[in-house]
Amino acid sequence: MRKLIRQQIIIILMVTFPGILLAQESKQQKSVIEWHSFAEAYKMNKKKPKKMFVDVYTDWCGWCKKMDKETFMDPEVAKYMQKNFYCVKLNAETKDTIVIDTMKFVNSNPTGRGGNNRLAVELLRGKMSYPSYVFINEQNQVLSIVPGYMNTEGFTPVIHYFGDNAFKDVKWDDYRENYGKPVPKK
Numbered sequence: 168m169r170k171l172i173r174q175q176i177i178i179i180l181m182v183t184f185p186g187i188l189l190a191q192e193s194k195q196q197k198s199v200i201e202w203h204s205f206a207e208a209y210k211m212n213k214k215k216p217k218k219m220f221v222d223v224y225t226d227w228c229g230w231c232k233k234m235d236k237e238t239f240m241d242p243e244v245a246k247y248m249q250k251n252f253y254c255v256k257l258n259a260e261t262k263d264t265i266v267i268d269t270m271k272f273v274n275s276n277p278t279g280r281g282g283n284n285r286l287a288v289e290l291l292r293g294k295m296s297y298p299s300y301v302f303i304n305e306q307n308q309v310l311s312i313v314p315g316y317m318n319t320e321g322f323t324p325v326i327h328y329f330g331d332n333a334f335k336d337v338k339w340d341d342y343r344e345n346y347g348k349p350v351p352k353k
Contacts, residue, residue, distance in 0.1 A: 200239055201254065203254065203255055205255050205265060205267070205286060208254075212307065216305035216306075217252065217305060218251060218305060218330065219253045219254075219302075219303040220254050221290060221302075222254070223299045224298050226258065226260070228297040228298060230298055230316035237318065237319070247326055247330065248330075252330065259283050259295065259297065260281060262274050265284060275288075283295060290309065298314075299315070300313045300325075301313075311329070324346040328342050328346075
């Protein structure tokens with residue numbers, strides 16, 4: 168009798184456990200950011216102006232992968248970024264030629280290892296550090312370059328600073344210091 172009950176419990180666990188895993192997996196997938204190529208986002212911005220967020224990464228960058236798996240998977244981060252930015256993934260070492268209007272951006276070493284695509288070099292102003300994030304306004308002007316891995320707590324104020332246009336009126340240090348604090352009534 169005990170053997171029969173044990174077998175039934177094992178069968179129930181085998182049937183329900185994969186369902187629990189799939190439910191958790193689909194929950195994570197819902198928070199994923201819709202990433203575009205730079206050329207796609209540029210075209211979208213022409214039709215419907217919106218700031219761009221460019222994640223400049225490389226395939227070998229461990230901190231880039233950590234950012235993808237943790238910070239960018241946060242549902243609140245993903246929701247905010249989708250609403251306020253055209254989100255771009257740009258592999259700094261891509262061998263692909265990127266065409267923006269009539270300009271072509273190519274890799275400095277198209278047949279060998281490494282080398283940087285000229286668009287990444289231009290966006291990062293030659294300071295090749297990964298990951299780096301470039302915030303671009305609706306007129307395709309670089310607002311700021313923010314280098315380095317950030318967890319969700321560190322990243323959230325940064326995206327709000329640019330997404331909410333606080334950068335126009337408040338210095339970053341003041342904004343960061345007061346982020347999340349209630350605004351005093353006058």
